Amino acid sequence: MRLLIVLGPPAVGKMTVGRAVAERSSYRLFHNHHTIEMLLDVFDHGTPPFTTLNSEFRRRVVEEAAASGTDLLFTFVIDMDGESEAAWLRDFAAPYGDRVAVVELVADLDTRLVRNRTEHRLAEKRSKRNLEWSDANVRELEAGYRMTSEPGRDAPGERLLARWPHLVIDNTDLSADETAERILAWLVTDQ
Template identity: 45%
Template sequence: MHLVCITGPPAVGKMTVGRAVCDLTGFRLFHNHMSIEPLLGVYDFGTPSFRRINAMIRREVIAESVVADLPGLVFTFAIDLDQPGDLEQLHELIEPVEAAGAPVDLVELHAAQEVRLAREGGADRMDHKRSKRDIDWARSHTLDLESRARFNTDPARDGERLLPGHRHLRLDNEHGDARATAERIVTELALPRR
């Protein structure tokens, strides 16, 4: 199984690009809101219970994907690069894939904040992310998160790789053409095509 992790800030296009990568490769998509949305009816976002159960779901889905012998999995998430716990959790999530000797690649998307805020309310986000349906709240939430978290790497500060030993692509996704970004990912990572 090949794990492709797509990271970046809110509304950068992780799910949409991930879906396009899956269309080209036949990989499966596990986007971050697939574990977030079911929990929001029970736990408040970011509480210890929410974080613990969310991490457990993600860990189990990724581990089971190796056992299920999927050809590949695209996993999307946002990570606060200034929180050591977030980085530790990422390493825990990919550990079953590494233990199986399978490849893990990281794709980091970036786009200007004003571009991302304008994407709130888009049909794709509304269809798959219930918590984002209140557009004013979603924009405010993004601004709040970004005031206290860092979602993109800075090579001068973070070195060349977020996951040492694994390929790491940094791609501009301001243009909003998910298919073009997916084509670059598939080509640059030499992923198998359908």
């Protein structure tokens, strides 16, 4: 069993690529909006109950997946400079021990803004359907956070990624299927 974490900024294609990987392998997709969308029906995003339950639900899913021997693929947006996010992701992955790998997807902002409006994304993520708000959110996160790693930088995100096998893929001009094939080929060589 293994935990595959797919990181990257919003609308880079984490969920879509994750689904393509799951369709071709034993991995089960657990994308970050599985818990977000459910909780938004009851709590506003970022409120204490939302934050607590989102973290607890995710933690419990990964604990049970690890205990049952499930290959799990989890998607996540991380602030590479954020100590608390790196600590959360480290603790989240702990049930899998050293059986963790990370794929980081990168694409330019213009590509991500186009992807932010895809039918698949909007079908899976109700909270992204207000396109004016969603596009502004992608731009705001781009301006306020560093969501991709930088080789040689000493920051919490880079230190965390150094613990695990880590592949960076620029999927700007790749389909989800092409990206999934690259990930699966890398996982075979990384075993």
